[in-house]
Amino acid sequence: AAGVIQSPRHLIKEKRETATLKCYPIPRHDTVYWYQQGPGQDPQFLISFYEKMQSDKGSIPDRFSAQQFSDYHSELNMSSLELGDSALYFCASRGDRKETQYFGPGTRLLVL
Amino acid sequence: QKEVEQNSGPLSVPEGAIASLNCTYSDRGSQSFFWYRQYSGKSPELIMSIYSNGDQEDGRFTAQLNKASQYVSLLIRDSQPSDSATYLCAVNRPPKAGSYQLTFGKGTKLSVIP
Numbered sequence: 001a002a003g004v005i006q007s008p009r010h011l012i013k014e015k016r017e018t019a020t021l022k023c024y025p026i027p028r029h030d031t032v033y034w035y036q037q038g039p040g041q042d043p044q045f046l047i048s049f050y051e052k053m054q055s056d057k058g059s060i061p062d063r064f065s066a067q068q069f070s071d072y073h074s075e076l077n078m079s080s081l082e083l084g085d086s087a088l089y090f091c092a093s094r095g096d097r098k099e100t101q102y103f104g105p106g107t108r109l110l111v112l
Numbered sequence: 113q114k115e116v117e118q119n120s121g122p123l124s125v126p127e128g129a130i131a132s133l134n135c136t137y138s139d140r141g142s143q144s145f146f147w148y149r150q151y152s153g154k155s156p157e158l159i160m161s162i163y164s165n166g167d168q169e170d171g172r173f174t175a176q177l178n179k180a181s182q183y184v185s186l187l188i189r190d191s192q193p194s195d196s197a198t199y200l201c202a203v204n205r206p207p208k209a210g211s212y213q214l215t216f217g218k219g220t221k222l223s224v225i226p
Contacts, residue, residue: 042216099212
């Protein structure tokens with residue numbers, strides 16, 4: 001079965017640079033969630049989109065923005081990167097009758 | 113107080129034993145509960161979901177929910193070394209405007225000893 005696709009899988013950036021993370025949800029899923037997981041931490045909700053509209057916002061810094069496109073893929077744009085942004089970034093998609101979220105493999109971002 | 117609480121462990125059990133993982137949550141309005149398994153550096157993988165009081169069984173896994181006590185548990189029977197991972201309890205906030213964001217506990221690290 002098709003799963004959530006994320007790209008890139010690994011990313012190394014310098015401080016103050018920008019990064020764009022991409023997420024392709026499971027086909028026919030209309031909701032995308034972004035989570036950030038720091039070392040030794042649990043995943044923290046950043047932002048979600050339903051039918052291409054932002055549906056909820058969590059602890060996403062103002063330096064970050066995201067959107068969902070007409071094909072339901074989503075991009076997380078991160079600017080003025082800081083050392084503390086180094087983390088695993090997961091995208092999850094949902095689209096079935098229950099509230100089950102399926103996670104992608106994640107993007108490991110390292111900010112030097 | 114964190115919204116979802118778990119013992120961080122590590123919880124060590126011998127191979128073949130039953131592993132019992134516990135989780136409590138603070139928001140009485142929570143409606144859906146999930147257990148995810150996460151291997152180091154990998155993404156969370158859904159193990160069980162439960163929505164109503166009682167037990168839900170799937171193979172070697174049983175999830176138990178007690179809304180009155182705000183308590184969720186996961187039992188793993190016949191534990192295998194491959195079950196060694198961090199188990200994350202996740203709770204859906206009451207939905208608003210189509211959002212079902214998950215709030216996670218910090219996870220319990222399980223180690224199954226051969």
